[in-house]
Amino acid sequence: MNVNKLETRLQEGDGLLQAFFENSPNLIFVKDRQSRYLYANKQFKNAFHISGEIRGKTDDELFSAEQSAAFLAVDRQVLQTGLLMKFEDVVLYEDGVHTRIVQKFPLFNAEGEIYAIGGAVTDITDRKREESALRYSEENYRLVVETAPDAVISIDEGGAILFANPAAVRIFGYDPTELIGKPLTVLMPEFLRKLHEEGFSRYLATGQRHINWQGTELTALRKNGQEFPVEISFGELSRDGHKVFTGFIRDISERKQVEEMRAAHARQIAVRADVSMAFGKEESLKTILGECSEAIVRHLDAAFARIWTLNDDGTMLDLQASAGMYTHLDGSHSHIPMGQFKIGMIAQERKPHLTNDVLNDPRISDRAWAEKEGMASFAGYPLSVGDRTIGVLAMFSRKPVTPETTETLASGADLIAQGIERKHAEDRLRDSERSLRQLTETIPQMLWSAEVDGAIDYCNQRVLDYTGLSAEQVRGAGWMKSVHPDDIGKMEQAWKAAVSTGMPFQYEFRGRRAADNAYRWCISSALPLRNQEGRVIKWFGTVVDLHDWKEALQALQMTQTELARVSRVTTMGELAASIAHEVNQPLTAVTNNSSACLRLLAAGNLQAEVLRRALEEIVADGNRASAVVARIRGFIKKEPAEKNELDINEVIQEVLVLAGRELVENRVLIECQLTKALPLVLADRVQLQQVLLNLIMNGVEAMIAVKDQPRSLWVESRVDGSGDILVAVRDTGTGLSSEAHRVFTPFFTTKANGMGMGLSISRSLVENHGGRLWATPNSPNGAVFSFTLPVSSGSPA
């Protein structure tokens, strides 16, 4: 066959062939040896948008130079080798680049010569694209499956494992090939196997799913027997009429753990939040602790929770709150002695007690109860602040206590302990503030405070009552309204000075009392309150009404002056009485004798002898009276108070004479030990007499009670160690007893009719002379009163 014949057959002849060619999806063409197209089918023409006759055309005419060269090169190869050339090429079509499989083959004639080149082109652009995608996808899947952290396992309808990825092997702990062919149930714990088998066969039979295929949490079994939580998703696909199920199994142990931790953390936060919130409320401690124990029960799944606080003396734990199955606060757990039972021991040891085996715990006393109620665990925590225990938090649970729970309890206990402590502190502070406020409002004392600038910002009710001003009126400088106009200026000045210098303030002024609208003497004092830097931040002051006190003081001073005077007068009066008696006795005798004589004379019955005896007596009594007068003359004459140089012994003698009658009447024996030629003292004679008389009379009176022994009074004068004159009056009376230190106190007296002024006045008289007066006990009984007087500077001694 030659080209012509072929041409004819292609053009006209073989209709069947042409039908094939024209309807083939492939591009079919025939070229002659010169690579001129003899034929190209419709697909060819369509692909390259060739219209009209193609016969006789060359590739040069139809394609780009580059492509036509490539085509021709292949044609040449076919012609040279006489072999079929099959290759893929990439050609630019009108609609883009196409990948094609090109087959060019020689057409031989009868002589075995190549007379033409046939070509068939299959466009594989689409297939190529699909192939590429598929290959990528498979690769991808393989990669995903191989590297997936999750186990991927496929099973057949019989439940046997067809495939397991490396993760599956790793997760379940098998060798890579070990799993293939094994039933899936080896990866399940015993209790799931039956369930799985039933569900699986039900599905195969009915298509009814017994579990959710997407994300079901189940328990899986490792080769080593360990169970662990997994999340499973799976699907099915049919291959060759058989169903294959592929599951993705994720080990969620860690996630579970994390979730559990997160939940525990959330519980802890919830407990802490509830506890904090409870303590934030303005409620009683009992109520607050009640809420705390409720929070423990609610968040930690406790059967019940209780809180005890330690009492003030640290001996007893008092139940404050109980939540859960028991809410009563009375009964046997109401008060637990420190150190006793499990609660008391927790408090004493200051260590938590935890057990998940209450039935066998030696500290759980009531096991029968625990067993009946199904209690599994007990957790008790001491409530401690610093190194002090202030209570116990405890709970019973029907479930084991996890470490997270104990952590939450510990943290809750901490928070509750701090809360209790804070609450106590707050209560104390509130109480102290309240009592302070009550104090300032109820204290019978006028109190005020002022700002740094001296403006009054607070006065208590006493001030308001006193001044009659309102709290508003007294504020700032309003207080001055109640100050006497004559005092305002100076007082304000003094206050301003105190405010500017920060020195304590004190001022006496006349304040108006609203009750009687009278100005009364008051004293206001104030001290500054300073901050840590020493800066004045506030002033606190008082006002005291001194009026009555001042008047009383004046009255007292007057009374004392009066008393001193009266006492002197009394002493003088007694002296006068004594003198009168002394003088009256002889005068009486004189008078009587004279009167008797006159009577006898009048009756003419006066005998000379009688008269002589009477006259003798009269003379004697007259002399006696004059002696008395002479003795007391000094005392009387030197009455005006003035200091002269005196011989103390003279004064002692004078006083002893004055007191003589008292001494005799009371049978007191006087013993004098007077040192001769003592230096003189500069003193008021009368005052010294008063002092001495007082001491002597005291001694006499102290001895009146003494019946069983002689009443002796020693009077001694000498120069003492420091060169002063010392006079001592020593008695054997009742003594000073325990009240020795009080005898010099004004108005102190041991005498029924005494005023208690004698020794007090005597001491001040002695002290006015620069001396001292003191008392010491006498041995074996009685007292010694001694005084010293300085020697006169003009004294020769």
Next chain:
Amino acid sequence: MTSDPIVFVVDDDASVRSSLKFLLSTVGLQVESFDSADTFLRKKPAGVPSCLVLDVRLPGLSGIDIQRELAARNIRIPIIFLTGHGDIPMSVRAMKAGAVEFLTKPVRDQDLLDAVRIALEQDRARREQEKEVTDLQLRFDSLTSREQQVISMLVSGMLNKQIAAELGTAESTVKVQRSRAMEKMQAQSLVDLARMIEKLKSPSQRAS
């Protein structure tokens, strides 16, 4: 009351004692003197009218103490106090306690003698009164109890008839008992009897 009265003098001053004795002797009075309260109190009570001249200021017991002590012993001797100075509260106290006079030394002789005379007169009257009461008591005690009843009713103003009715006897019996009682009491009249009974009713007094 036939015996001479005695003036007791208590003073610690010997010349005062002797001058008082001298003065009182000029009006014929018997004087017995003591130098202290103790010595006076140890003396047996005198059976004759007497009085006491007492110095207020004495060693040991004072004059006022003696007055109190005498009263406690129910010895009713009139007292004249002598004092060295006019102590008004003390004199008031003494007078209230029954002193006859409170005189200041040196005393005017006439004042003292007057006081002593009054005191002795008081004591004499008291002694006579006490004597009379004692006699009356003796007479009254000699009556039968029915006679005592009858005269008690008589002096209370009841008539014979009433007394008889009260005692459940005849009026004639009352008349007999009445005249016998009046006779025993040595009463001159009913008025006399009434005075006697009145005296007996005043608290019985012991002679000193």
